[in-house]
Amino acid sequence: MDFPLLIAAVVFIALWISVFVGTYFRKRIGPLKSDERDDFGVVQGTALTLLGLLIGFTFSMAMSRYEQRKNYEEAEANAIGTEYVRAGLLPDADAIRVRNLLRKYLEQRVLFYTIHNERDLDQIGTSTAQLQEDLWSAVQASALSQPTPVTALAASGMNDVLNSQGYTQAAWWNRIPLEAWILLAAIAVGCNLLIGYGARRTSFLFMILPLAVSLSFFLIADIDSPRSGLIRVSPENLVILSETLRSK
DSSP, rough: OOOHHHHHHHHHHHHHHHHHHHHHHHHHHOOOOHHHHHHHHHHHHHHHOOOOOOOOHHHHHHHHHHHHHHHHHHHHHHHHHHHHHHHHOOOOHHHHHHHHHHHHHHHHHHHHOOOOOOHHHHHHHHHHHHHHHHHHHHHHHHHHHSSHHHHHHHHHHHHHHHHHHHHHHHHHHHOOOOHHHHHHHHHHHHHHHHHHHHHHSSOGGGGHHHHHHHHHHHHHHHHHSSSSSSSSHHHHHHHHHHHHHTTT
């Protein structure tokens, strides 16, 4: 599902073939009788309505996941920025260390959104995990040596930073289930079979529904793919925060 253009091309070809398969069955079995056409129209209309509803529902699923990824990017930037300020509550040496680590951590989080090579992403994941351990160790040391409400506040903020990364990763893994794609494709194929079977003659108009459905599949897959396609979540808040911290 990470190649929206390929999905659109495959779906268009499959649906176009489905129309001609339906036409083939019409020629083999025989055209619909006049008294059967009304009943067939009801079945065909119901199937097309169901297809439209499922496409709309799937699009809604993709959009909700896209918005969730955007919201978590914003929340992660807020958590890092807040902890950068709270680091000033720690002893000077620890505050300097935590802030330096937060700058490096922020760079890795920006790369998480902008890098798409799998090998580089693995390296980013390793670096992020190591920085998280270093950040927590730095705050933990101060919290244990000086267990005060002030240091507890800094430790709580660091906990939010680490949790926000986990929420972001979970949101990027939260994709439309493969079973939903299979069901949608099966109903789309069935609808085009019905169109081919119920048509009185072959026409170029048969391309309209396959084209419309394939474009719908492309848009849904594009929105649902975090790292591929045209529509992606941009780390705008993280980049702005990075530039702000770099100027300090």
